[in-house]
Amino acid sequence: MSSSKNPLKAAYSKVREAxxxxxxxxxxxAARTAAPAERAPAYTKTLQATKDKAAARRKALAQTERASVAAAVRVRKDDGGTLPMGKALYLVQSFLQGRERHAEASVEQIREAVGINIDPGANPQLHDALTESEHVEVVPAAGVLRLRYRPKHGVRDAAMLAALLSRAVVSGVPRSELVATKEQPxxxxxxxxxxxEKLIREGRRTETLDASQMLARAVAIERPDTRDRVLFAPTAAKQAPAGLRAAWAAVEVPRGDDLQAALVQRKLLSKEELEVRRARKAAAIKAREEAKRAAKPKRERVGSRKITNTHLDLGK
Incomplete structure (x- = not known):
């Protein structure tokens, strides 16, 4: 007997399919709830002052001009060969950067290391490019040219570090530009x-200090996108006198209806304005509730079902 001719068997098949x-x-x-939700990428917006933008544009333009000049000019080597000035700059700067504690070097020491004479009589354009480079510092000496590597921001000791961070009020200093990293060995x-770390610990202190003591402090803020800590100068805010702070603490601020009555009494708000605010708040609450009800899916009403297994006895 087929299921189409047996109503019990057809009903049971429909139940099994359901x-x-x-x-x-x-x-x-269950699969959707078990899958981890993808986290939206953190949004970070960096604000830059107009003068900083102009300085960055001038710096980029100067670098472009220097790169074009470096690509066209050839530098003479001691072995008689030549190489582009850009590569010569890289060799000299790498040698200065690799010296222990960025020690200064003379013309002869540089010549022995990289095989290039940086004296203005031999390679004047290379000499000018090195003395104008932001990564090279000319050491004052009596009639002798000595160069040394200039680290980022020109920081060489704790005093220069404190002075740098004391000026970092609007634009902070990334910690990665000061410490050793993969890009900066x-x-x-x-x-x-x-x-x-010492400056950051001092920056966590809460007592008020004068302007001279604020030099030995720093505040660190971690960027969510790069996880790099950006260092700023702490704000030198003065604390109110103890008597004034005690008077503020003794004032009781009214709340709820008492606050509204006080505002009306002091003529800061009128009763009509308060009524408009109440109506606006009630309308917003009602709109949120209606939107929540509209977004909630309606459950389908399922009628009662009667399931039996009498079809198993059909073949007996």
Whole structure:
């Protein structure tokens, strides 16, 4: 006997199909809830002052001009060959950067290391490019040219670090530009990490200090996108006198209806304005509740079902 001719068997088949569909929905729902939700990427907006933007544009333009000149000019080597000035600059700066504690070097020491004479009589354009480079510092000496590597921000000791951070009010100084990293194998100076942590610890102190004592402090803020700590100068805010703070603490601020009555009494708000605010608030609450009800899916009403297994006795 086919299921189309047996109503009990047909009903049982429909019930089994409905149960399978329901089980499939439950499995899909469990898979969706088990999958970790993708976190939206953190949004970070960096604000830059107009003068900083102009300085960055001038710096980029100067770098472009220097790059074009470096690509066209050839530098003479001691072995008789030549190489582009850009590569010569890189070799000299790398040698100065690799010296222990960024020690200064003379013309002869540089010549022995890289095989290039940086004297203005031999390579005048290379000499001018080195003395104008932001990564090279000319050491004052009597009639002798001596150069040394200039680290980022020119920081060489704890005093220069404190002076730099004391000026970091609007634009902070990233910690990665001061310490040793993969991109910058050498730190500004030995022990800069300990000095930074000391300045941060001093910046957590709450007592009020004068302007001279604020130099030995710093505040660190971690960027959410790069996880780099940006260092700022702490704000030198003065605390109110103890008597004034005690008077403020003794004032009781009214709340709720008492606050509204006080505002009306002092003619800061009128009763009509308060009524408008109440009506606006009630309308907003009602709109939120209606939107919540509209977004909630309605459950389908399922009638009662009677399931039997009498069809198993059909073949007996």
């Amino acid at each position: 149960e399978e569909r329901h089980a499939e929905k439950l499995r899909a729902k 050498q730190a500004c100076y030995e022990g800069v990490e300990a000095d930074i």
